[in-house]
Amino acid sequence: MKQLPKKIEERKDDHIQICLEENVQAWRTTTGFEDIFLVHKALPEIEREKINLSTVVFNHKFSAPLIVGAMTGGIAKATKINATIAEAVEELGLGMGVGSQRAAIEDPKLEGTFAIARKKAPAAFLVANIGGPQLVRGYGVKEAKKAVDLNPLQEAVQTEGETNYLGVLNKIGEIAQALEVPVIVKETGAGIAAEEAKMLEEAGVAGIDVAGVGGTSWAAVEYHRAKKAQNEFRRRLGKTFWDWGISTAVSLVEVAQSVHLTVIASGGIRYGTDTAKALALGANLVSMALPILRPATKDSEEVKQKLQFLIKELENTMFLVGAESIEKLREVPVVLTGKTAEWLRMRGFKPELYARRKV
Numbered sequence: 001m002k003q004l005p006k007k008i009e010e011r012k013d014d015h016i017q018i019c020l021e022e023n024v025q026a027w028r029t030t031t032g033f034e035d036i037f038l039v040h041k042a043l044p045e046i047e048r049e050k051i052n053l054s055t056v057v058f059n060h061k062f063s064a065p066l067i068v069g070a071m072t073g074g075i076a077k078a079t080k081i082n083a084t085i086a087e088a089v090e091e092l093g094l095g096m097g098v099g100s101q102r103a104a105i106e107d108p109k110l111e112g113t114f115a116i117a118r119k120k121a122p123a124a125f126l127v128a129n130i131g132g133p134q135l136v137r138g139y140g141v142k143e144a145k146k147a148v149d150l151n152p153l154q155e156a157v158q159t160e161g162e163t164n165y166l167g168v169l170n171k172i173g174e175i176a177q178a179l180e181v182p183v184i185v186k187e188t189g190a191g192i193a194a195e196e197a198k199m200l201e202e203a204g205v206a207g208i209d210v211a212g213v214g215g216t217s218w219a220a221v222e223y224h225r226a227k228k229a230q231n232e233f234r235r236r237l238g239k240t241f242w243d244w245g246i247s248t249a250v251s252l253v254e255v256a257q258s259v260h261l262t263v264i265a266s267g268g269i270r271y272g273t274d275t276a277k278a279l280a281l282g283a284n285l286v287s288m289a290l291p292i293l294r295p296a297t298k299d300s301e302e303v304k305q306k307l308q309f310l311i312k313e314l315e316n317t318m319f320l321v322g323a324e325s326i327e328k329l330r331e332v333p334v335v336l337t338g339k340t341a342e343w344l345r346m347r348g349f350k351p352e353l354y355a356r357r358k359v
């Protein structure tokens with residue numbers, strides 16, 4: 001089960017570097033949010049100053065329904081990145097995830113690169129992180145607990161990287177039963193379909209982060225790594241599968257309409273308008289990763305500024321649809337058009353129900 005931490009370290013370093021320097025976002029497809037329209041309200045009948053963005057999710061009070069997605073840990077530069085994000089989310093009353101904690105589970109010397117998040121954000125909502133394949137290769141409740149202990153509060157299981165997934169659902173179920181904190185299952189940029197969401201609900205998880213197509217693409221990251229390594233086969237694979245998966249908007253509706261779990265929308269969410277659309281489609285929280293990476297390599301003020309822009313845009317959108325709270329925003333009419341609506345209809349969902357909501 002043990003791997004050379006050096007190898008993991010190099011790969012993680014590559015990931016960060018590539019995400020900072022190259023185009024790693026979907027390019028032949030989109031999040032689907034361009035198919036989604038909130039109905040503008042010419043008479044909003046609310047006072048803008050009284051708009052309240054706070055929300056309670058997993059029994060935790062957020063000043064706005066936003067978290068920074070899992071990115072890193074286990075390498076030297078991760079300490080700074082996790083620290084700056086943590087400082088910003090602590091100050092703003094938001095939340096964050098850390099990257100896969102496999103490195104620290106295998107080499108305790110690396111624990112500090114994750115634990116810094118809790119140190120800098122004693123009150124914020126933090127999400128711990130373990131990869132699905134590691135569960136299959138032998139990680140169990142003990143390792144999951146360790147990951148949670150490094151960043152107490154939540155546990156996330158992400159599905160990425162290695163290819164043996166046989167038995168992963170059982171393992172997720174075991175962990176969900178054994179841990180006292182809620183278990184969230186997240187994708188990393190290819191989305192989650194209704195069928196998997198239902199299986200995960202049955203297994204006992206508390207939340208799903210859809211992490212759909214439209215933002216960061218791991219195939220793209222691997223494309224750039226393969227190109228550097230002059231590995232033609234992997235380069236081609238990366239290019240072919242660059243945009244593979246379920247768009248964020250579609251995945252969000254599939255999941256939100258199929259289970260009674262907490263749903264996090266992520267994958268290419270870049271604006272407060274898309275954040276508002278995601279919440280109106282049924283998300284409880286919205287998460288964003290890549291746009292925070294560069295500011296996080298600078299300082300927490302930069303991270304804060306980026307997040308505050310998003311919050312302001314969200315507030316503005318709420319004003320324009322006459323929603324003075326997140327609860328109200330989750331009930332406003334939403335029109336689903338184009339490929340997104342077509343997909344959802346083909347799959348047996350009823351997008352028109354969103355459009356005909358009465359407020």
Ligand SMILES: Cc1cc2nc3c(=O)[nH]c(=O)nc-3n(C[C@H](O)[C@H](O)[C@H](O)COP(=O)(O)O)c2cc1C
Nearest residue numbers: 069070071099100158211215216267268288289290
């Ligand atoms: C540099 C970087 C590293 C990431 N590392 C992880 C990780 O270790 N674990 C994980 O679950 N997701 C990881 N992700 C995926 C994000 O959490 C998120 O699901 C995905 O990037 C989609 O969101 P975005 O389009 O806003 O970036 C990483 C993303 C980036 C940009």
